[in-house]
Amino acid sequence: MTLQQLDALRDQLKNEMSGSSPNLQKVGQLLTQAKISLIELGAFVPVAGKTDPHVMTTARDILEVGAYYSVRIKDTASFERYIAQLNTYYHDLASVLTPSAQMYPLIGVNLLRLLSQNRLSDFHTALEIIDSDQLQTNPFIKQAVDLEQFLMEGSYNKVWSTRSTVQGEEFMFFYDILIGTIRHEIASCSEKAYEHLPLNDASTLLFLKNTEELLNFASERGWKVNPAEQKVYFGSEDNDVVEIPQEQIITRTLGYARELERIVIMFSDLECDYINPIDLCNKLNQFVLPEMGAHAFLFFMFLVNGSWISLVFNLPLAAYNVNKVMKGRHMYDATEIFRTLSQHKKECFIKLGFYLICFFYFLYRMIVALIAADS
Structure with missing residues (x-):
């Protein structure tokens, strides 16, 4: 495949992903073709001074589409691999490539992913390679930094209140995972602190919108719900205690x-x-x-x-x-x-x-x- 054909394939990928309802199956097929072409052109593992900058820019654009595609299909492992490849373009090759408009949005999504997986050490490692000016001025980076600060403070209500400010399907995907992680953390603490709670209080505490969501969550955690008393019973069993035979x-x-x-x-x-x-x-x-x-x-x-x-x-x-x-x-x-x-x-x-x-x-x-x- 020639460079012109690769550029055309990149443009096709961008147009498909930017649509209101992209055909993800088609995007996946196009990504496979694009990655094969990158390998043929020797641009899949770029080397500064050897690989054509135009080819590297095209490869970066394709990988960015792949990262967004991974989030759309809810493949976190694939997204992590794309980000690992893009870090080479964003940081190691920054001196030979023009900045990408998708750089900080994707870095912000990746930071949110690390938070949602409770990988705080990796989160701070990722922050260290970001320009310090961007930490408080770039909205995509600042959003993740603020969320991490709220988590460290234990201000889970502030994390929940930022839901309305989250923009983009990609950010919302990892934000929902983060809320789920927080919800289970609160549930574990509640099991040790209370024997039971009123249903309304439990819903508020766990950031659940209605009783149906609470019932599903209670079933997942193995809690007992008493509709007559309008209470949820956590149970007194402590599964973490090692029993002596x-x-x-x-x-x-x-x-x-x-x-x-x-x-x-x-x-x-x-x-x-x-x-x-x-x-x-x-x-x-x-x-x-x-x-x-x-x-x-x-x-x-x-x-x-x-x-x-x-x-x-x-x-x-x-x-x-x-x-x-x-x-x-x-x-x-x-x-x-x-x-x-x-x-x-x-x-x-x-x-x-x-x-x-x-x-x-x-x-x-x-x-x-x-x-x-x-x-």
Whole structure:
């Protein structure tokens, strides 16, 4: 394809997209042809000083149409790819190309996209490469900057009130996504702050226009709506809490106690010369690291779940195990076993008592939880 044909294809794309009701299917086909032509002309990846500036300008215009087309078909990933390509023309090749009239509108749309996806670090990175004069004077950039400021302040009502000032279908697409993100954030906070709310208050709080929208949103969030009371119930379940498997903990604690009992018996066998030190240490060392690892896992579960009593109760044993591992004294040594036998037996009896206390404590907690659940 010649350069003149590529220019004609670009003009056709622009005319099609600028219409009141563009044929998006046709635009997609034209974009495919245009990108193939750009590859043939070596302009798909432009290089300053090598690629003809006129070709680069045409390529930029085609990519801009592609960016708008991606928003119209609601393809956010495609829009992001087009913007990544256009950044080369807008910034790296700014010295050899005339400014594009669509540069700041598209940058503004992209900033709004980043806000709607809650990618604040990328948002600020994108702001850093924009001319500082444009941040407060260009309406497309200022709109995104103001919205980000409102979000940081928590002034969601200001974000909602700017809806009437949003211009263009492309901006409105990402603005609606942003409002949806805010709405779910408010919903998550409401679930933790209230047990229920009147329907009208919930609609106002969530920026919903009518009861039907609220019912759809409540169904999406799993809320219960009581039409008779005109209230929406959020439910008291906290899905973020990690449940501790109490039955598993009790079973594991009993297992520890049984293993410790076997160890004590094996120590007695060693004293009576029923087993030699090497065999004894080989058998006992199989249980050392699994026992410490299992206890560390339980300790971590208590920490995550916020079970502070159980956490504090298990803290000395966890610290003792860590200290032994760090000093390299956690494994049984056949050459030292006779000298340290009494110490090992004492340690086993203490651990046996500790795990038995844990067993009765967890059993008590499980019974209390079952009674509370039934009531």
